[in-house]
Amino acid sequence: xxxxxxxxxxxxxxxxxxxxxxxxxxxxxxxxxxxxxxxxxxxxxxxxxxxxxxxxxxxxxxxxxxxxxxxxxxxxxxxxxxxxxxxxxxxxxxxxxxxxxxxxxxxxxxxxxxxxxxxxxxxxxxxxxxxxxxxxxxxxxxxxxxxxxxxxxxxxxxxxxxxxxxxxxxxxxxxxxxxxxxxxxxxxxxxxxxxxxxxxxxxxxxxxxxxxxxxxxxxxxxxxxxxxxxxxxxxxxxxxxxxxxxxxxxxxxxxxxxxxxxxxxxxxxxxxxxxxxxxxxxxxxxxxxxxxxxxxxxxxxxxxxxxxxxxxxxxxxxxxxxxxxxxxxxxxxxxxxxxxxxxxxxxxxxxxxxxxxxxxxxxxxxxxxxxxxxxxxxxxxxxxxxxxxxxxxxxxxxxxxxxxxxxxxxxxxxxxxxxxxxxxxxxxxxxxxxxxxxxxxxxxxxxxxxxxxxxxxxxxxxxxxxxxxxxxxxxxxxxxxxxxxxxxxxxxxxxxxxxxxxxxxxxxxxxxxxxxxxxxxxxxxxxxxxxxxxxxxxxxxxxxxxxxxxxxxxxxxxxxxxxxxxxx
Numbered sequence: 001x002x003x004x005x006x007x008x009x010x011x012x013x014x015x016x017x018x019x020x021x022x023x024x025x026x027x028x029x030x031x032x033x034x035x036x037x038x039x040x041x042x043x044x045x046x047x048x049x050x051x052x053x054x055x056x057x058x059x060x061x062x063x064x065x066x067x068x069x070x071x072x073x074x075x076x077x078x079x080x081x082x083x084x085x086x087x088x089x090x091x092x093x094x095x096x097x098x099x100x101x102x103x104x105x106x107x108x109x110x111x112x113x114x115x116x117x118x119x120x121x122x123x124x125x126x127x128x129x130x131x132x133x134x135x136x137x138x139x140x141x142x143x144x145x146x147x148x149x150x151x152x153x154x155x156x157x158x159x160x161x162x163x164x165x166x167x168x169x170x171x172x173x174x175x176x177x178x179x180x181x182x183x184x185x186x187x188x189x190x191x192x193x194x195x196x197x198x199x200x201x202x203x204x205x206x207x208x209x210x211x212x213x214x215x216x217x218x219x220x221x222x223x224x225x226x227x228x229x230x231x232x233x234x235x236x237x238x239x240x241x242x243x244x245x246x247x248x249x250x251x252x253x254x255x256x257x258x259x260x261x262x263x264x265x266x267x268x269x270x271x272x273x274x275x276x277x278x279x280x281x282x283x284x285x286x287x288x289x290x291x292x293x294x295x296x297x298x299x300x301x302x303x304x305x306x307x308x309x310x311x312x313x314x315x316x317x318x319x320x321x322x323x324x325x326x327x328x329x330x331x332x333x334x335x336x337x338x339x340x341x342x343x344x345x346x347x348x349x350x351x352x353x354x355x356x357x358x359x360x361x362x363x364x365x366x367x368x369x370x371x372x373x374x375x376x377x378x379x380x381x382x383x384x385x386x387x388x389x390x391x392x393x394x395x396x397x398x399x400x401x402x403x404x405x406x407x408x409x410x411x412x413x414x415x416x417x418x419x420x421x422x423x424x425x426x427x428x429x430x431x432x433x434x435x436x437x438x439x440x441x442x443x444x445x446x447x448x449x450x451x452x453x454x455x456x457x458x459x460x461x462x463x464x465x466x467x468x469x470x471x472x473x474x475x476x477x478x479x480x481x482x483x484x485x486x487x488x489x490x491x492x493x494x495x496x497x498x499x500x501x502x503x504x505x506x507x508x509x510x511x512x513x514x515x516x517x518x519x520x521x522x523x524x525x526x527x528x529x530x531x532x533x534x535x536x537x538x539x540x541x542x543x544x545x546x547x548x549x550x551x552x553x554x555x556x557x558x559x560x561x562x563x564x565x566x567x568x
Contacts, residue, residue: 001099002029004084006050006074008059008067011040014236014280015222016089018246020045023087025249026096031084033074035059043544053078063150068223072121072157073140076133083128090222091122091180092245094208097216099125104173106161107180109219114184114203117177119165121157122219132168136160180217182206182241188221191241208244218245236280258282259352262308264293264342265315270357270415272422273469274312278476284308288315294334296341303349312472313342313356318388328387335391343398347408354410355475356399358484360527362389362414370528373414373484396484403482412484413475416527420465420551421558424567432495433462436502437556441563444508453518456496461488461527464551470543471532478539485535488527493548501552 003023007016017040023030024044032041033050041047050056054077059070075086085099099105105125108117126133139160146152165171177184182191183205189196190205206212220242236243239258259281265271266285275285284306291302293315302308317334324331339356346354363371364379376396381389399410419433427438436452443450471487479485496514503509536543546554559566 003087004031005089006033019092022093022249026093069147069156076136079126080133085125088122090220092218106174108174108177109181110177110184112186119161119174121161136164178214181219208241259310260308261310263312269423269465271314273465277469277473293338299341300345309352311354324385332387332391339395356395356412358392358412358414360416361385362392370526372528400482414484414486416488417460417462418465440502440506444506449513450511451513451515452499453515455516456514458495459492459524461492463489464546467546474541485531486527488529505553505556
């Protein structure tokens with residue numbers, strides 16, 4: 001059984017992601033018509049070309065910029081051409097309804113007093129090439145000039161449905177408002193605020209859990225929030241009907257009580273990705289000038305003032321080989337002080353959870369591969385970065401000691417070879433993928449050879465920053481082990497393969513050359529991700545890993561588009 005909808009614009013907002021996933025969860029095939037590429041299409045959606053229904057040139061808008069009037073013309077045309085069931089992208093599916101039971105189906109919404117049901121167009125079914133749908137198309141087209149001038153301001157869909165119901169006596173096909181609504185457009189706030197449920201309790205409004213058996217769908221009235229530009233943190237607040245909907249269709253629940261999360265180092269590669277994935281929480285991402293982590297009192301005051309109750313600790317004084325070798329005291333002392341301040345302030349303020357980021361460079365120089373969490377302290381790190389590495393090791397020891405003495409929930413993670421958008425592309429200090437991207441960019445610009453030092457045979461594990469952020473989400477929710485956990489993908493790729501992917505994306509593969517005279521360095525630095533895989537499996541979590549080719553493509557496009565302001 002399938003349903004269909006249309007999306008015009010950029011990325012799909014969280015409310016529509018919720019709704020689309022609710023249909024997929026209940027076993028529907030969800031067809032989404034689009035005119036352009038969209039970055040965050042939910043997995044399982046069947047994409048269709050909207051041009052097959054109406055050309056993009058036909059799109060028209062209300063004066064406020066909304067395309068909802070065109071959406072009405074599109075849906076009636078789609079139904080006429082295909083006979084597919086239309087659902088708006090703000091319709092949530094509570095349970096599966098068998099649309100094959102109906103040849104014609106029209107839904108309704110209640111009036112302000114819940115006495116009269118008004119037909120509307122957010123779910124609609126008619127047979128293919130039905131003449132009533134042709135009439136609906138004609139009605140929509142007849143108002144296009146008035147919409148363009150602003151004379152007709154809103155409500156083309158309900159107006160069109162009302163007209164065809166009256167003209168063709170379709171009242172018997174109208175579902176009671178409880179079929180697809182839990183409230184009317186006057187009281188839509190009950191979906192987002194439990195306080196509003198109490199305020200409007202004189203009306204027959206039901207909550208998500210106790211909805212009647214006749215309630216299959218819920219209209220979320222997202223137009224109200226779209227034009228108020230209400231942030232997701234205010235919509236998915238952890239203790240409302242909308243949150244209950246989210247938790248009912250996903251393995252990633254939103255906590256009942258909203259956590260106020262401080263993300264240190266939020267402007268970097270990982271921080272940028274983490275901010276996106278945690279956008280349903282109230283997050284705090286101060287710059288170093290707003291919050292100097294070297295100043296304990298400033299940090300302690302910040303936690304108290306903003307009522308922070310969780311920290312994702314990414315901030316560190318980091319650098320490449322040259323910086324590690326020549327600024328050893330700064331690398332050691334800055335990181336020791338930063339980490340000490342974060343954990344001490346977290347303990348003093350009874351922070352419920354701290355996730356601290358370590359690095360694979362802290363492992364012993366001479367270690368048996370694959371690297372595992374248990375080998376972290378089995379020897380000295382490489383001499384070139386001992387100052388930074390020991391400071392990071394102390395972060396792990398410090399976190400574990402707070403847990404042992406005070407039962408603080410401080411955990412440590414060890415990611416491997418992260419790359420992605422907003423990376424550091426400095427040729428001296430960057431990691432391998434961003435450095436090679438920058439190098440290829442320069443080579444092509446100057447029409448020179450794209451030269452890779454060494455044979456290109458060494459193998460490394462890479463992870464796209466968005467995938468890492470997704471894992472951190474799960475770590476935040478479910479991982480409370482006193483031992484650190486390595487975050488790595490299983491696959492390993494050679495430096496040569498990475499270089500070829502980058503050159504191909506730049507359309508410069510014929511100019512790639514390996515400098516076999518230069519040293520390759522360590523052939524393999526395999527990290528054991530068994531603990532991570534077992535953790536994900538135990539919670540029935542599936543990570544949709546970004547293919548390395550796709551991740552590199554995104555990274556290159558971001559680098560080119562942001563060349564002037566990127567770190568390089």
